[in-house]
Amino acid sequence: MALTLLSTVPQINYGVGQAGSDLSQILPIALVAVALLVAIVLDFSLPQPLRGTAAALTAAAGFALALLVAALRFATGGGGSAYSGFASGDTFALFFEMLLAALGLLSVVISRVYVRRRNLLEAELHVLLLAAVAGMMALASATSLVTVFISLETLSVALYVACGYSRRDTASQESAVKYLLVGGFASAFLLYGMALAYGATGTTVLSEIGKRVTEQDAHNPLLILSVILMAVGFGYKISGAPFHQWTPDVYEGAPLPVTAFMSVGTKAAAFAMIIRVFGTGLAHLQAEWALILAFIAVASMLIGNLAAVVQTSFKRLMAYSSVAQGGYMLVGVIAGGKSGFGATLFYLGAYLFMNFGAFAVLTMLVTPEGEHDRISDLDGLGYRHPLLGVLLTAFMLSLAGFPPSLGFFGKLFLFTAGVQSGWTAVVVIAVLASVISVAYYVRVVYHVWSPVTSERRLWRSPAVVGVVTLSAVMALAISLYPALVFALGLTGAADALAAGH
Amino acid sequence: MSDYGQLQIGNAGSVGAVQFLLLGAVLFIIGAIGVIIRRNPLVILVSIELMLNAVNLTLITFARQLHNTEGQLFALLTMVVAAAEAVVGLAVLVDVFRTRDVDDVDELSELKG
Amino acid sequence: MSLAGVLFYVLALIAVLGGVGVVISKEPVRSVLSLVGVMLALAGLFLMLSAQFVFAVQIIVYAGAVMVLFLFVVALLGPIREGPSGPLKLHWAYLLVVLAPLTIGLWALLNQIQFRKPDSLDITFFGTVEQIGYGLFTTYLYPFELTSILLLIAAVGAIYLSRGGRSAEEEREGVEGRRV
Numbered sequence: 001m002a003l004t005l006l007s008t009v010p011q012i013n014y015g016v017g018q019a020g021s022d023l024s025q026i027l028p029i030a031l032v033a034v035a036l037l038v039a040i041v042l043d044f045s046l047p048q049p050l051r052g053t054a055a056a057l058t059a060a061a062g063f064a065l066a067l068l069v070a071a072l073r074f075a076t077g078g079g080g081s082a083y084s085g086f087a088s089g090d091t092f093a094l095f096f097e098m099l100l101a102a103l104g105l106l107s108v109v110i111s112r113v114y115v116r117r118r119n120l121l122e123a124e125l126h127v128l129l130l131a132a133v134a135g136m137m138a139l140a141s142a143t144s145l146v147t148v149f150i151s152l153e154t155l156s157v158a159l160y161v162a163c164g165y166s167r168r169d170t171a172s173q174e175s176a177v178k179y180l181l182v183g184g185f186a187s188a189f190l191l192y193g194m195a196l197a198y199g200a201t202g203t204t205v206l207s208e209i210g211k212r213v214t215e216q217d218a219h220n221p222l223l224i225l226s227v228i229l230m231a232v233g234f235g236y237k238i239s240g241a242p243f244h245q246w247t248p249d250v251y252e253g254a255p256l257p258v259t260a261f262m263s264v265g266t267k268a269a270a271f272a273m274i275i276r277v278f279g280t281g282l283a284h285l286q287a288e289w290a291l292i293l294a295f296i297a298v299a300s301m302l303i304g305n306l307a308a309v310v311q312t313s314f315k316r317l318m319a320y321s322s323v324a325q326g327g328y329m330l331v332g333v334i335a336g337g338k339s340g341f342g343a344t345l346f347y348l349g350a351y352l353f354m355n356f357g358a359f360a361v362l363t364m365l366v367t368p369e370g371e372h373d374r375i376s377d378l379d380g381l382g383y384r385h386p387l388l389g390v391l392l393t394a395f396m397l398s399l400a401g402f403p404p405s406l407g408f409f410g411k412l413f414l415f416t417a418g419v420q421s422g423w424t425a426v427v428v429i430a431v432l433a434s435v436i437s438v439a440y441y442v443r444v445v446y447h448v449w450s451p452v453t454s455e456r457r458l459w460r461s462p463a464v465v466g467v468v469t470l471s472a473v474m475a476l477a478i479s480l481y482p483a484l485v486f487a488l489g490l491t492g493a494a495d496a497l498a499a500g501h
Numbered sequence: 502m503s504d505y506g507q508l509q510i511g512n513a514g515s516v517g518a519v520q521f522l523l524l525g526a527v528l529f530i531i532g533a534i535g536v537i538i539r540r541n542p543l544v545i546l547v548s549i550e551l552m553l554n555a556v557n558l559t560l561i562t563f564a565r566q567l568h569n570t571e572g573q574l575f576a577l578l579t580m581v582v583a584a585a586e587a588v589v590g591l592a593v594l595v596d597v598f599r600t601r602d603v604d605d606v607d608e609l610s611e612l613k614g
Numbered sequence: 615m616s617l618a619g620v621l622f623y624v625l626a627l628i629a630v631l632g633g634v635g636v637v638i639s640k641e642p643v644r645s646v647l648s649l650v651g652v653m654l655a656l657a658g659l660f661l662m663l664s665a666q667f668v669f670a671v672q673i674i675v676y677a678g679a680v681m682v683l684f685l686f687v688v689a690l691l692g693p694i695r696e697g698p699s700g701p702l703k704l705h706w707a708y709l710l711v712v713l714a715p716l717t718i719g720l721w722a723l724l725n726q727i728q729f730r731k732p733d734s735l736d737i738t739f740f741g742t743v744e745q746i747g748y749g750l751f752t753t754y755l756y757p758f759e760l761t762s763i764l765l766l767i768a769a770v771g772a773i774y775l776s777r778g779g780r781s782a783e784e785e786r787e788g789v790e791g792r793r794v
Contacts, residue, residue: 195559506727
């Protein structure tokens with residue numbers, strides 16, 4: 001009997017060559033994971049004073065290597081599917097891996113500045129950032145529902161802890177509790193949707209689902225329900241209205257570098273996930289999911305922009321702004337196709353530098369007692385530190401979408417794609433919503449250049465100025481060659497689409 | 502309903518897959534109601550675990566109905582995820598409860614604005 | 615009704631009662647114990663669905679280890695009661711908006727499912743440890759490896775959060791931190 005049991009299991013033919021080629025497809029993720037392990041080992045083997053610096057250097061090295069490898073692989077045309085279709089090293093994944101590695105590098109610098117200023121432990125924050133980036137990269141390269149779910153949870157678990165990082169700060173603790181409970185709730189919905197999709201198709205590999213789902217399946221109750229449940233889960237993860245209530249509280253309570261990191265990173269990874277799952281796996285049900293996402297997009301743009309107008313805290317303002325920005329990006333997703341997804345990828349790249357730069361400016365106002373994130377704390381910043389004032393102004397105007405800023409090009413691509421695929425009504429609402437958004441972005445600029453200077457002494461940190469400047473330079477570089485970066489986005493989108501057909 | 506939906510249970514007769522799926526749906530909804538109406542963070546965490554368990558039942562039902570091991574593997578990995586989430590969730594809650602008495606999510610109101 | 619049918623309804627009843635118990639218990643410890651009941655009932659159902667390995671893991675790891683952790687935390691934190699609930703604010707709106715259509719949808723939709731044709735009809739070896747092990751270390755290798763990062767970071771995070779409220783400076787001086 002035992003022999004027959006064993007004979008039901010086929011021979012395993014997984015040689016070194018196969019292992020090497022699989023690993024090379026996920027090399028950037030593997031590098032970040034190795035850096036994570038090294039950082040943990042260094043953390044408990046080095047004497048206390050060296051730990052923070054060692055972890056920061058390890059993290060920076062890991063991100064830099066991942067960035068380099070991803071860029072090289074992107075330049076040589078990207079790879080393909082690996083691990084029996086569970087992951088992919090295509091240009092879509094590489095595009096996000098480059099973005100996330102760059103985000104990781106920037107985050108390491110402001111995290112280090114922040115924890116030293118607030119007198120917190122340093123090494124653990126870098127470890128958490130490494131794990132979160134590894135999860136995000138894995139999510140962008142995931143081509144199976146299982147991989148999508150596990151990597152999403154990896155990044156979420158790392159961020160739950162990161163939100164509660166400032167442990168003596170009750171706001172930070174509460175932020176962690178809220179994020180955890182809401183995140184777990186959303187994950188359950190997403191998982192249920194995935195389970196139903198598996199039941200309807202008999203596989204979790206997205207490209208295989210794409211082949212098995214046909215036009216007639218639009219009437220399959222399992223798939224329709226699955227799309228609804230997954231859309232609810234996605235809605236929570238990108239903080240789209242009406243699932244956005246947690247966003248302002250979590251963003252406000254979390255330590256500043258964590259807020260800056262997750263506002264951009266989670267959004268990028270979640271959009272990668274939406275495009276993979278809906279765009280390639282359930283491409284034939286586009287009519288159904290696009291409708292639900294269009295509803296979320298419209299609600300996010302209206303609610304996000306209107307609520308942002310009345311905020312007095314810069315972090316809360318940016319939280320509502322990110323709800324609205326998520327709405328704009330959804331326009332590209334519902335438009336679909338190469339141009340729609342390409343526009344979303346371009347906007348994500350642009351958003352990374354604009355948003356992160358704006359948050360990084362706030363690091364200058366941190367004191368050992370806490371953060372000073374009221375908009376009035378920015379009073380007179382432009383006179384006290386002209387460079388930062390100018391850059392923050394540029395970020396705000398760009399987020400508002402003033403021509404010829406980066407945000408303007410991003411919205412142009414998104415809205416063009418939307419109109420071309422017949423979502424004119426949604427685009428009209430998006431344009432009107434952008435007009436509302438000018439009110440609060442300009443209010444920040446007004447405070448930055450108001451002659452009343454707040455008494456608080458500005459703390460000068462060359463590292464932060466460097467990060468802000470770098471973000472601005474990157475944003476400027478992208479806006480000088482928008483077509484070039486858009487082409488990168490299109491390449492990525494085309495690769496993701498190719499997997500579904 | 503097609504015949505594929507009847508699951509033979511050993512020699513003890515058969516049960517419809519739909520019944521298992523409905524049980525999963527009912528448990529999922531009970532869990533979701535718990536998350537929404539309860540305000541003790543610990544009970545909310547327990548309710549989330551209940552929701553994940555309901556999904557596991559759904560996955561394993563589909564695995565059996567499709568004769569496909571993937572559903573069982575997915576369910577195993579889901580258990581890992583649920584365990585990791587529980588560990589971090591409990592650690593966060595202990596951290597919060599230790600510093601002060603909070604037994605109501607709405608008491609976490611410092612962030613309301 | 616067949617034996618299998620009776621067994622199903624008994625286990626289903628236990629699971630649903632346990633689920634209701636999780637939600638309505640005033641004491642967190644009763645919620646946790648109700649969840650253990652649900653898990654054991656579900657383990658029985660898993661066995662009916664030829665998932666022997668998952669059945670064992672569910673009892674040993676999930677109902678056993680994870681739930682003990684919950685009980686431990688409940689015991690550590692002492693009796694926590696929910697105060698008399700005030701107005702529930704948005705909660706009821708949520709309940710109606712999210713759950714009502716979901717409930718109706720699930721009942722309506724699940725009753726008319728067209729099941730997909732099974733991959734094979736022979737289930738003699740279905741769900742055995744061999745099958746699970748083979749799957750886990752071949753096709754599921756990558757997600758399986760990813761869970762190692764997940765568990766690692768969960769452990770690191772839990773240790774960080776529970777190491778006592780020490781600041782970096784106290785840590786450097788090796789001072790044992792006190793609770794605030």
